[in-house]
Each structure stands twice: as C-alpha cells, then as structure tokens.
Amino acid sequence: MARVAIVTGGTRGIGEAISIALRDMGIKVAANYAGNEERAREFSERTGIASYKWDVADFEACQEGVRKVEADLGPADVLVNNAGITRDGTIRKMDRRQWDEVIDVNLGGCFNMAKAVFDGMSARKYGRIVNIASNTVMAGTPNMAAYVAAKGGVWGFTRALASEVGASGITVNAVAPGLTASDGVLASPHAEAFDFVQSLQAIPRRGEPADIAPTVAFLCSEEAGWVTGQMVVVDGGHTRH
16 A cells, blocks of 8 residues: 655645655655645646645644545655745844744644644554754854744754654654755745855755755655654755764
8 A cells, every 4th residue: 555645835846846756656645735726736737746725833724634635545654844934034123923933834833743643653653754954953044043943943843753753663854955946945035045055065056856855755765764863964065064
C-alpha cells in the first residue's frame, strides 16, 4: 500500500517541489494551501496531486483537514510542515499583530499539524515528520526577527518532538533552506539579495526549489528510519558547519 503524505504550503514554491518529489517516489500526496484557489486548482490539474485548503494556524482546521485527507487517501504516514509567511521589518516598526501572524503560521502550524497526525502515526508505529526551518536561524538575519524567531522555534520543536516520539516509530527532522528562488521570494524585496548571497555560498549560483526537495524526500523515505532530531542545512554552502 502506498504511503500518504501531507505537505503544508504544498502547491507553490519549495512546497510544490516537495509535493512533486514525494509523488515521484510513489507516495500519495495531499498538498495543503491557504490562499489562491485558482492557483491550487491549476497545480492539481498539472501535477495530479490533490490540494486541500485550510489555515495551519487554526488548530481545529488542521484536525478537520487531516481527517478529510485520510478519508480520501488513507492514513497519513508523512507530514512536511512547509507552510510559512514573513512580515519583514525592524523591531521598531513591527507591531504585535505582525509578530503573532508569523509565529502562529511558521511555528504554531508545526505544532497544530503534528498534533493532528500524531495519534494515527503512533498507533501504526510509523511516521515521518519533516519541518522546514531556515538558515536565517544561524545567520540572525536582520529585519526578520519574527521569522527568525519562529524558525529557531521550529528547530527547537524538532529536537524536542523527536525525543518524545521516537519510541512510537516516528522520526522528526528539519531542513533549513537558504535563500531560494521561489515565486514568493522572487516577488519580494529578498530577490535583490541573490547576488550578495551567491557571493557567500560555496556553490555560487541561485538556489532553486528543486534543490531543496531531494533532501526532504530522503528524510520522508523508509530508508531514513535511523535519522531523527536533526537539522540539515541546504543552502549551497552559505553556512558551513
């Protein structure tokens, strides 16, 4: 029986690349989205991947969304927490609403979705959870305090959750991309940073969503069963450890 994966933010950018990579592994994929229904419809028609709309910051919506996916496709074996937003700005200009939005989606969404799939994974003694963090956690990128704090929380949550659920046959890992040429980034002021970032990388070219997906796919695979509690940085050698 084919495994079933849920990819949040899975119809665009890095999430789309991950959804396609998992599909190509023979996994049945449910791509979550929160925004543009027309875009999600186009994605599903083009890829053959089912798309489901809910807000990962809404705890009850996550519970209902997972129930719907499992009714359609079967029990969720794999969760990729990719959905994320940013509200850039200095701490002087940022208000509490902007801070809360970023924390609720980027970090709260990981908790909400993990809660929604945990009981089923635990009962079946199998699960793969991959949380998308960011290399900004190491860089302390300025003017992104809420985003960096949220992604740092994702890394901490990954380690803690891995410790809790390993005995249930569930692995939990994080992948930290660097600046990546997703459509969202290319439409933002961050697009202006590519030349500078490339000059810092060991591999001096622009990162693409397809560069991130293979690492995520491996961590979602059966073969990655002895890897847990880790954060893999995928940024062309921008940060080196």
